[in-house]
Amino acid sequence: MVETEFLVEMRQVSKRFPGVLANDRVDLALRPGEIHVLLGENGSGKSTLMNILAGLYRPDEGEIYVGGRQVSLRSPRDAIEAGIGMVHQHFKLVDIFTVAENVILGDRNIPFFPNRRRIERHIAGLSERYGLRVDPQVRVWQLSVGERQRVEILKMLYRGCRVLILDEPTAVLTPGEARELFRNLREMADRGQAVVVITHKLQEVMEIADRVTVLRRGRAVAMLERGDFTARDLAWLMVGRDVVFQVKKPPSERGEIVLELRDVHALSDFGRPGLRGVSLTVHAGEILGVAGVAGNGQRELAEVVTGLRPVRAGSIHLAGCNITNVGVRRVIDYGVGYIPEDRLGAGLVPGLGTVDNLILKDYRRPEFRRGPFLDRRRSRERALERVKRFDVRLSDLEAPVKLLSGGNLQRLLLAREISANPSLIVAVYPVRGLDVGATEDVHRMLLEQRSAGTAILLISEDLDEIFKLSDRIAVLFEGAVTGLLSVDWTDPEKIGLLMMGERPAEEAVP
Amino acid sequence: MSGLRPVAFPWRLERSLVPSPAMSVLVPVCSVVLALLAGAVFLAFTGRDPWFLYGEMFSGVFGTRYGLFETVVKAIPLMIAGLGVGLAFRMRLWNIGGEGQLYMGACAATWVALTFPDQPAWFLLPGMFAAAAVGGGVWGLLPAIPRAYLGVNEIITTLMLNYVAILWVDYLVYGPWRDPAGFNFPLTARFSPEAILPTLGDSRIHAGLLVGLTLALILYVVLYRTRWGYEIRVVGDSPGAARYAGINIGRNILLVMLASGVICGLAGMVEVSGLAHRLQPGFSPGYGYTAIIIAWLARLNPLTVILVAFLFGGLQVGGYIVQTNGVPATMVAMLQGLVLFFVLAGEVLLKYRFRRVRDPRAEVKKRDR
Numbered sequence: 001m002v003e004t005e006f007l008v009e010m011r012q013v014s015k016r017f018p019g020v021l022a023n024d025r026v027d028l029a030l031r032p033g034e035i036h037v038l039l040g041e042n043g044s045g046k047s048t049l050m051n052i053l054a055g056l057y058r059p060d061e062g063e064i065y066v067g068g069r070q071v072s073l074r075s076p077r078d079a080i081e082a083g084i085g086m087v088h089q090h091f092k093l094v095d096i097f098t099v100a101e102n103v104i105l106g107d108r109n110i111p112f113f114p115n116r117r118r119i120e121r122h123i124a125g126l127s128e129r130y131g132l133r134v135d136p137q138v139r140v141w142q143l144s145v146g147e148r149q150r151v152e153i154l155k156m157l158y159r160g161c162r163v164l165i166l167d168e169p170t171a172v173l174t175p176g177e178a179r180e181l182f183r184n185l186r187e188m189a190d191r192g193q194a195v196v197v198i199t200h201k202l203q204e205v206m207e208i209a210d211r212v213t214v215l216r217r218g219r220a221v222a223m224l225e226r227g228d229f230t231a232r233d234l235a236w237l238m239v240g241r242d243v244v245f246q247v248k249k250p251p252s253e254r255g256e257i258v259l260e261l262r263d264v265h266a267l268s269d270f271g272r273p274g275l276r277g278v279s280l281t282v283h284a285g286e287i288l289g290v291a292g293v294a295g296n297g298q299r300e301l302a303e304v305v306t307g308l309r310p311v312r313a314g315s316i317h318l319a320g321c322n323i324t325n326v327g328v329r330r331v332i333d334y335g336v337g338y339i340p341e342d343r344l345g346a347g348l349v350p351g352l353g354t355v356d357n358l359i360l361k362d363y364r365r366p367e368f369r370r371g372p373f374l375d376r377r378r379s380r381e382r383a384l385e386r387v388k389r390f391d392v393r394l395s396d397l398e399a400p401v402k403l404l405s406g407g408n409l410q411r412l413l414l415a416r417e418i419s420a421n422p423s424l425i426v427a428v429y430p431v432r433g434l435d436v437g438a439t440e441d442v443h444r445m446l447l448e449q450r451s452a453g454t455a456i457l458l459i460s461e462d463l464d465e466i467f468k469l470s471d472r473i474a475v476l477f478e479g480a481v482t483g484l485l486s487v488d489w490t491d492p493e494k495i496g497l498l499m500m501g502e503r504p505a506e507e508a509v510p
Numbered sequence: 511m512s513g514l515r516p517v518a519f520p521w522r523l524e525r526s527l528v529p530s531p532a533m534s535v536l537v538p539v540c541s542v543v544l545a546l547l548a549g550a551v552f553l554a555f556t557g558r559d560p561w562f563l564y565g566e567m568f569s570g571v572f573g574t575r576y577g578l579f580e581t582v583v584k585a586i587p588l589m590i591a592g593l594g595v596g597l598a599f600r601m602r603l604w605n606i607g608g609e610g611q612l613y614m615g616a617c618a619a620t621w622v623a624l625t626f627p628d629q630p631a632w633f634l635l636p637g638m639f640a641a642a643a644v645g646g647g648v649w650g651l652l653p654a655i656p657r658a659y660l661g662v663n664e665i666i667t668t669l670m671l672n673y674v675a676i677l678w679v680d681y682l683v684y685g686p687w688r689d690p691a692g693f694n695f696p697l698t699a700r701f702s703p704e705a706i707l708p709t710l711g712d713s714r715i716h717a718g719l720l721v722g723l724t725l726a727l728i729l730y731v732v733l734y735r736t737r738w739g740y741e742i743r744v745v746g747d748s749p750g751a752a753r754y755a756g757i758n759i760g761r762n763i764l765l766v767m768l769a770s771g772v773i774c775g776l777a778g779m780v781e782v783s784g785l786a787h788r789l790q791p792g793f794s795p796g797y798g799y800t801a802i803i804i805a806w807l808a809r810l811n812p813l814t815v816i817l818v819a820f821l822f823g824g825l826q827v828g829g830y831i832v833q834t835n836g837v838p839a840t841m842v843a844m845l846q847g848l849v850l851f852f853v854l855a856g857e858v859l860l861k862y863r864f865r866r867v868r869d870p871r872a873e874v875k876k877r878d879r
Contacts, residue, residue: 308753329756338754346754351747356740360755363740372736 006065007032007194008053008084008163013062015048022048024218025062030163030194035185037205038198039238040215041435046198047089049215050165054086055079077106085156086165091148095141099123099134103155126157130187141270145295146177153184164188165196170204171461174293175496182208200238202231214238249447252471255284256319258455259305259424264314266304268479274300276479277314282424282455287446289470289487290459291495297479298459299341302428305457306338307331319423332361337422339413341429343406347413350402354394355383357401358416390415391441407438414445425449428459443469463492477501537856538807542821545848552844553837563837567828577827579713583785585823586715587612587777587797588804589722592815593729594773595798596805598650600733601746601766607653607668608774609798610675611646615775616782617679618645620698620789623705623782624687631704638705638779646775647768649675654767658760664767672798680791687789698789707784718780722816725773729812742766774798795826796843803850822846 006029015023022045030036038046051057053064055073063070066082073079079086093102100120104110110119120136127134132150140148149169156164166185170178185195185208199205205212212229214222214237222237259282268274275297282288292298303309305316307328315324318334326334340346348357359368359379368375383397392411394404401409410430417425427446431439446469450456460466466473467487475483475498483498550560571577591608598605618641626634653667680696689699707717733739745752745762752759777797786793804822808814829842 307756327756328753332756340754342750345748346750349744349748349751352743356743359740360744360751363737369737372738374735374737374740376735 006030007067009065010049010053011063011065013049013052013059013064015045015052015057016060017048021218023052023059026215026218026220027223028053028213028220030196031211032162032192032194033189034210035189035195035197035208037209037212038196038215039200039202039205039212039234041200041238044215044238045218046215047167050086050167050196050198053079053084053163054165055084056086080156080159080161083160083162084165085159085161085163087149087152087156087167087169089167089171091152093140093148093151096139098137098139099143099151099154100136102140102151103136103158105155107159123154123158126154130157130191131184145172145293146174146181149173149181150184157188162192163194163196165198167198168200169197170199170201172294174500175493176500177293178204202234202238205234206231249469250451252287252450253285253453254471255286255453257281258284258319259457260317261305262315262317264304264316265312266300266309267312268297268300274309274479275304278476278479278481279314280474280481280484282457284423284455285450285453286471287450287456287458287469289466289473290457290476291463291466291473291499292461292476293499294461296476296499298428298461298476300479301476302338302340302426302457302459305331305424305426306336335421335423337417337420337425339410339417339425339427339430341432343409343413344402348401348409351400353396353398354387354392354401354412355380355397357412358383358386361416361420386415386419387412389419390445406433407435407441410434410438410442414442418445418449422454424455424457426457426459429461430458431462431465463495466495467492475499533860537859538853541852541856542849545845545852548848548852549841549845553841558835558837563832563835566832566835570831571824571828577824577831579715580827580830581820581823582719583714583716583823584826585819586718586722586784587781587794588800588822589816589819590718590725590777590780591774591797591801592804592808592819593722593725593812594646594770594777595801596808596810596812596815597729597742597773598766598770599805600810601742601762602749603654603657603763603767603770604665605650605668605767605770606665606802607649607671607771607798608777608801609794609796610668610672611649611771611774612778612781612794612798613672613675613679614649614771614778615642615646616778616789616793617675617682618642618775619779620687620701620782623701624698627702627705629704634702634705635707635783638783639776642775642779643772644775646778647772650767650769650771650774651764654764657767658763676791679789683789683791689788696791700788701783705783706787707780709784714785716780716784718784721776721780722819725776726812726816733812738765774801777801800846803846806850807853825849 008030010026010028012025012027013023014021014025026045026049028049038050040046048057052059053073055076055078058074064073065071066084071078071082073082094105097105100116100123103123104114104119123136126132127150132154134143134147134150134154140151143151149172153164169181173181185197189195189210197204197208210226212224212234213220214234216238261278261280264275264278265273266275278297278301280288290298290301300309304311307323307326307330311324315322317323318336321334323331323334338347344350349360359374362368363374368379380397387394387397390411392408392415394408401412404412425446430446431442434442446456446458458466458469470487473485473487473490473495474481475495477499478501482501483495485494546564550564553560553563571581591612594611595605595608619638622637622641623634626637649671653664653671656662656667657664683696683698687698689695689697692699709716733742741752741757741762744755744757745759749759778794781793782789800822804815804818808818825842825845829839832841833839
């Protein structure tokens, strides 16, 4: 094998999807021992490029060299054999298997009767060498998100991968966990591995990157070495224009209490306690941001308020009315808007058109009724008006909405929820997966609602978003509120500590 | 690594977002043609001349009054049962029990006909329709209850209930309902003339055709114009969204399976009242199963079901015709299977498209301009 400077080289790689050129003649070279950050906005082609390198997609054009030899990676197996492994954003683990079983999953060199003890020793050795603390005998469902990520990394190290790709690895981690991950990654790089981190967070680049490649609309617009760039340079390269880091929000005009939770308990999907005694209030004209690491009760919180999940104990009040366990329909009728986490899986009906999607919540109302029939003309007229007012870009009102882009889907969803004039909006990860433009739109709409006197419960895993929009911040940890702070009295570092379960005594405000 | 070079295969299969209208017509038609071609290969292997047999089938079905009329006769139960199971499929309820619901409908209608032989037609026929609706409806509702409340898989339960229904009818016609004057044949007595659906002239085409066409129209309107149809479409497309919108999914499961069973029950009723004029074992050669294929071929659109039912009626009749040439009747079942097979394969062409890859850069320039 010819030794070259690079472990892996991608040359002039292009990949086209219907209607988009996801990668346009991208060059990327990875050195052993470096942490290489792939920076770009959502939809800039970072994940596509790495999926090509991991053998999931095949490039339409371009060449890939591993150790100086040209290769064709037709499947993740090919990639792993070439020493390239990827940790995806959504982990691919079997919950009921142990860590060791997950690590060897798919390894063809395992004998029919695997030697458990030896495999577990091997894994324990790997995890010690790289500082990836996790017990090989524990079942995956018992692990935290951070630990699951370590299992995914171990899986790749176990197969002898020399190039490790991580797709937005910190999205699901607390600041502390992220720091630990970065230490692990540095350890790997020091041992000669090449680590690729996909991200759109600037401070991460500043923290860990040895080199950074910036992607914009499918093109690699820059490749810079550590020390040659500032955060502002990168932001400019990434977006192609100057970024306003701080959005001014008008002062809050806090009104009456709209939503009140009193000592609410609920179960999670797995029958374990999801919420343990949550009490909080949201006032009219106020945004209450709920911070926390995903999986600490955010989903359960959103679902009990919107009536989707039964409350086991405690009560929920909306403008003085008890809405505990009254069912989704009644909650909708009480004027609660809901922007769910899963746009296409819950908030919208992917196979139906825009008109049908816009009446999802009020097709039962008298104004759309004509006996047993739906008033098609009225719903169509109203859909036209909404689409225009909320700037949803589409070509056909009847075409299935699954064809719309993420930003347009979210605008459509907001169009429906906002124009129902809700007294409360529950928004869960409202900008996840959206580009900068759509994100600004969504944030602007939420702030407009706040000015109009709507109470907003904003659940997000992005601290920047929470700080940008919220008037007060509640921190969820293991199903309980561990802190309720005014945004002016705190900072991300403090919130980060609370997210990890550390409970400071002072500073609680009503 | 084995030093594999990139393959220079210039065609790519990629997702196509919107199926082109031409393709949505072309694909089913080509599927049928390809199925016939594949069937021809089988026939050739059995030492017969496929083109001669297809010619016989075609001229037998379309070239004669008998063939055309029989096609309509066969299409009636297929159409009605196809509408019935198709309604359930809309909500992703896999009702494989159309056959059983059809038998129970026929059974209940027969009970009315045999119990009140002396009543006038204005009482008997509506009574038989109502009974068939109850019989089929109950048979559809039974598996829906455990499905709605416990999540019990309806594929298994509906399928099992078919055997119960078929054996129940067997029991009746071999036992208590056997015609004493029937020379020991397993048949019920012939219905009184008042219990028989009117026919078109002296042909075998009966009023069941009107039932089928009306049902198709009603179902179309219900699905696309009413609030209930809207709920069905929402639940069928995304149960998550239905829950989010506060639609009662359990109630809709019960209602849709009930309606699906009622419609399949009516198919049984028109078959005994319009054609057989009595209940006999095996009066349905698997209409309830063929209906599944029909519903899918029609893409669950009630109006398209009419067309596809006629196509399958013709296929069935064609099979009977070539039997006189010593071809086993099961050949038709084989052809039906092949049609479904090719249509499902053709779906890929609707969801994906082949694209020739030359130079991705050139295409970008074209777009940017």
